[in-house]
Ligand code: BES
Ligand code: MN
């Protein structure tokens with residue numbers, strides 16, 4: 202498993218005496234009180250900054266304010282320390298207003314840690330002294346800081362043939378200041394965050410890889426090699442095996458490309474697992490490039506469709522983390538991979554395709570290819586036997602229209618959808634439950650087959666819901682399932698923010714891992 206670029210440790214020595222390149226403190230913004238000329242200072246030092254403040258003789262807040270610090274969330278202001286403390290640089294990261302009577306929310310800390318580690322690129326070693334609660338919330342806060350720091354330090358290697366002199370190297374090592382660096386719980390959180398951030402980095406790398414380098418056979422080989430190294434059981438179905446197995450949906454989408462499709466299955470079984478243990482299946486959409494096929498997409502922005510395998514990347518990366526974290530539940534990942542291309546051999550609107558579970562689908566738009574490959578993979582997961590099925594995909598532009606670039610749409614059995622929402626909230630990957638209405642299913646009745654791939658009149662109303670309603674046809678009744686549409690959140694085309702760098706975000710790797718922990722603990 203690839204490690205994050207940044208390495209992480211704990212320290213409990215006085216931050217003013219740490220021999221690092223930069224010490225980070227938190228600052229809150231203060232909402233001014235009405236009265237004579239507004240607030241005395243707009244800035245408030247967060248807890249953790251005490252010894253640094255003392256070394257500055259009470260002038261730290263003033264100096265930071267002079268340099269423009271307001272404490273706004275994500276803001277970073279750097280100050281040369283000129284011998285006041287051991288480290289040559291202090292960086293103040295904004296945490297927004299101080300919550301009354303509580304420590305900042307984990308996501309506030311996660312984003313702040315990410316933002317400041319990004320801003321400190323060029324520093325070799327950094328120590329973070331952020332406000333951590335001293336109660337039962339401490340492990341979650343530490344986990345958030347650790348994840349944020351590692352994810353903010355992520356950088357994709359890229360393809361430039363010359364080194365870029367103006368690009369500063371990502372921070373090499375981050376030490377998080379805690380009351381007791383030998384504390385077993387704190388050490389376990391650091392270890393877990395390192396594995397989890399490694400998984401997110403891996404999925405970001407796959408998403409950011411150019412699509413000519415990651416066609417289905419290459420993607421399958423890369424996933425299989427990493428999974429074997431991690432000790433997972435690997436099965437790869439090539440085009441001949443897919444034909445023999447009756448995977449009509451994967452083959453239909455894949456037939457337009459010279460690079461044939463694949464279905465990769467990765468299995469993890471905990472040592473001593475009971476025969477009747479609760480089983481989890483993960484399914485991820487692996488369209489290595491989505492041109493739309495014959496129903497071709499417009500040229501503008503089409504390059505972002507290299508990210509249409511983000512679901513598969515997230516599932517593969519989550520499986521690699523599972524192999525290291527060793528949860529007490531068996532977990533199996535399914536990755537259907539195909540390249541959706543227009544060509545003389547491509548599938549076409551009007552085609553009828555027999556899926557792995559025997560259902561016949563009338564194709565109306567070759568750009569709705571994700572549900573074709575996922576239907577097969579989900580039916581296969583059910584045929585293998587599972588109690589929970591979590592599927593994730595960059596499935597519909599409708600998700601982006603409805604919920605935007607940050608919040609995923611979740612459809613499926615209501616209890617599991619609610620658990621996905623809760624897990625997403627805990628890790629900073631928000632997801633919102635969406636319905637599977639009967640009238641949307643009615644609109645997908647086909648004249649000739651069991652179901653239309655999209656609304657029979659190509660009506661885009663309830664676009665995201667059509668995806669969920671279609672996928673439900675490939676899940677057996679006894680299975681609790683959730684479809685997580687991450688078309689928006691899986692890829693970040695804007696400027697870096699918080700712990701999100703440009704390109705693949707790794708969503709929803711951390712939600713999947715959180716849910717696996719939840720299922721392992723609570724069934
Ligand atoms: N991969 C796309 C969905 C997508 C859109 C992901 C934007 C990320 C950003 C998917 O295969 C697709 O093309 N969906 C169509 C479905 C339609 C043809 C029924 C869409 O959303 O327009
Ligand atoms: Mn498409």
Ligand code: ZN
Nearest residue numbers: 488491509571
């Ligand atoms: Zn697609």
